[in-house]
Amino acid sequence: MKYLLLISQAWLLFFLPPQTPAQPAPAAVPPVSVETSLEANEMGRIPILEYHSIGPTEYRWTRSAENFRKDLEWLYNNDYVLLSIEDYAHDRYPIPAGKKPVVLTFDDGKPNQFRYLENGEIDPDCAVGILDRFHEEHPDFGTAAVFYLNRYPFGSVAEAPQKLAYLYQTGRQIGYHTLDHNDLRYLGAGGTLAVLNEQKKMLEKWMPEGMPLSTLAYPHGWGPAGDRQELSAMISVGLLIGAEPAYPLYHEKADPYRTPRIQAIDDEWLRHFGRPAGTIEKQDHPEKFDVFVSDGITDEI
Amino acid sequence: MSGIQIVERAFRCEVRRALLPGRGEGKPLLAVQADGARVPAGLLDGLALALGEGRDGVLVGPDEGTDRNQRCGEADQADHKLSKLEHFTSLVGADKR
Numbered sequence: 001m002k003y004l005l006l007i008s009q010a011w012l013l014f015f016l017p018p019q020t021p022a023q024p025a026p027a028a029v030p031p032v033s034v035e036t037s038l039e040a041n042e043m044g045r046i047p048i049l050e051y052h053s054i055g056p057t058e059y060r061w062t063r064s065a066e067n068f069r070k071d072l073e074w075l076y077n078n079d080y081v082l083l084s085i086e087d088y089a090h091d092r093y094p095i096p097a098g099k100k101p102v103v104l105t106f107d108d109g110k111p112n113q114f115r116y117l118e119n120g121e122i123d124p125d126c127a128v129g130i131l132d133r134f135h136e137e138h139p140d141f142g143t144a145a146v147f148y149l150n151r152y153p154f155g156s157v158a159e160a161p162q163k164l165a166y167l168y169q170t171g172r173q174i175g176y177h178t179l180d181h182n183d184l185r186y187l188g189a190g191g192t193l194a195v196l197n198e199q200k201k202m203l204e205k206w207m208p209e210g211m212p213l214s215t216l217a218y219p220h221g222w223g224p225a226g227d228r229q230e231l232s233a234m235i236s237v238g239l240l241i242g243a244e245p246a247y248p249l250y251h252e253k254a255d256p257y258r259t260p261r262i263q264a265i266d267d268e269w270l271r272h273f274g275r276p277a278g279t280i281e282k283q284d285h286p287e288k289f290d291v292f293v294s295d296g297i298t299d300e301i
Numbered sequence: 302m303s304g305i306q307i308v309e310r311a312f313r314c315e316v317r318r319a320l321l322p323g324r325g326e327g328k329p330l331l332a333v334q335a336d337g338a339r340v341p342a343g344l345l346d347g348l349a350l351a352l353g354e355g356r357d358g359v360l361v362g363p364d365e366g367t368d369r370n371q372r373c374g375e376a377d378q379a380d381h382k383l384s385k386l387e388h389f390t391s392l393v394g395a396d397k398r
Contacts, residue, residue, distance in 0.1 A: 061380050181381060220374035220381075242373035263373065 038079060038098045040295035045245035046088065047272065047291075048103040050261040054112045054127045063264055065125045071264055072134045072141070073280035075102055078273075082142030086173055086212045089236035091250050096140075097296025104131075104145040105239065105261060107177060107217055111155035113147060114163050132170070143170050148177035148217035148239075149203070160206040168211045174203070175215040176235065185222045189230035192223070196234050215239065228257035245272060245289050 049071075053062040063071070083101035087094065095101050106113050106127055113127040122129045127145070135143050147153075147167065153160045153174075164174060178184070179199050184192045196216065203213060214236040216223075221241025224231075231238060237249075238257040245262060247254040262268050266277040274286045 060376070183378075220378045221370045222374050240370045241377055243369035260370065 038100070038293045040097065041291065041293045042093070042248070042295060043251060044290045044292035045247055046083070046101050046103065047245045048085075048088070048105060048239065048259065048261040049264045050239075050241065051104070051106045051113075051127065051264050052108055053110050054125070054130070056125075060265070065130060067266075067278070068127065068130055068264075069134070070278060070280050071269075072130070074269075074273075074275060076134075076138050076141050077280060077282045078286055081140065082144040084144035084171070084173055085146040085175065085215050085237065087144075088246075089215055089249070089256070091248065092298070093248075093294055094298050095294035095296070097294055099294050100291055101294065105175075105217060106145065106147045108181070109147060109149035109153045109155075109177065114154040114167075116159065128167075128172075143172065146173040146175050146215065148175045149199075150177050150181055151179040151202075153206070164203075164206050164211065165208045168208045173215070174207070174211070174213060175217060176200075176213070177217050178219055181219040183220065183222060184218055184224045187224055188226065189224045189228055192231060193234055200234070217241075223257060231257055243268070245287075245291070248292065 051063055051068070053059075054065055054068050055062045056064065058064040058067055079098065079100050080102040081095055081099045083093065083095060083103050085103050085105065086092075088101075088103055093101060111126075115123040115126040115129075117123050122132065124130070124133060131143065131145055135141060154163055156163075167174060176196050176199055178195050179202065182195055184195070187195065200213065207213065214234075216231070216235045216237070217239040218241070221239075223238050223240075228238060236256060237259050240258060240260045242260065242263060244260040246259050249256050262272055269275040269277070272288050274283060274288055
């Protein structure tokens with residue numbers, strides 16, 4: 001919450017000449033108000049927003065391009081900056097003081113998330129195109145976003161190397177969503193690792209050197225039954241499909257293999273952020289949860 | 302268009318064998334009986350086939366129920382099944398209605 005820091009200027013009295021009782025008292029120096037950033041709270045929760053399709057019309061699993069742009073505007077106007085899922089997974093918070101991290105996630109590797117036009121340019125109405133344009137206009141917002149892929153990344157195996165290289169170069173990430181959107185509940189942790197290995201072999205053909213791959217969005221939000229600790233052999237974070245803000249992983253309530261997300265649909269914006277549909281304006285303390293605010297110190301919590 | 306639209310915040314639906322208007326007697330198809338929900342007519346067949354005959358489904362928005370991840374997952378699963386169905390019907394040129 002915004003607050004005003006009142007700076008006393010009493011120190012000025014030390015530099016004033018001595019006064020005799022006969023002299024009138026100096027006029028009171030009015031306090032100077034300085035608007036500072038939000039108060040740090042690094043035990044607060046972090047919204048990990050979840051998108052599927054980006055399209056011309058809003059549906060249950062499609063965010064319209066217009067609404068997606070408004071989502072970004074609202075986040076920016078309300079002191080959010082983008083955090084990568086890999087930073088979240090490894091307790092890194094390169095977030096300026098007073099700012100709030102938000103993670104953007106996109107499931108299913110849909111063509112409308114990353115598409116080239118016939119002239120070779122990125123479609124300005126696909127997710128990557130919209131994110132690129134927004135970053136041009138608001139470079140301090142960041143570029144991070146993670147795309148959870150299946151067998152046909154963004155609908156085209158042929159374009160996969162080029163697209164993954166572009167994502168890496170522009171600070172985006174990819175993650176596992178399994179080749180066939182598998183229901184992992186019946187596989188157990190061992191079977192899940194086998195499925196992930198299968199996808200890893202495919203993705204590694206296309207991924208540029210150095211691109212991390214350590215997070216999994218469970219298809220349908222359903223991970224393997226039982227102990228998921230075994231998943232740590234391949235992944236650092238397993239993401240659910242709903243429906244709460246996430247604790248940072250150093251928080252005692254965090255479970256890296258049951259990390260919740262928030263679906264970026266109007267009902268959920270209202271529920272968690274008090275944001276009416278279609279609005280972009282700055283709100284006073286909009287979150288309905290205890291939100292993470294960075295102290296700007298990156299080497300300690 | 303693809304995907305199931307949740308037109309109410311929550312509705313319960315029962316998938317059962319029924320006659321759809323205009324299909325004629327003797328050609329039972331799956332249908333969805335939704336409790337007071339405004340389900341677009343064009344989605345009834347798709348919903349029924351996505352869920353499967355004999356199953357009771359609960360398609361809800363993400364803000365209902367005690368285990369919201371489970372509910373969201375069910376809705377996502379139904380959407381994926383319907384997407385596959387639509388893909389198949391487009392391949393064979395079938396009219397799913």
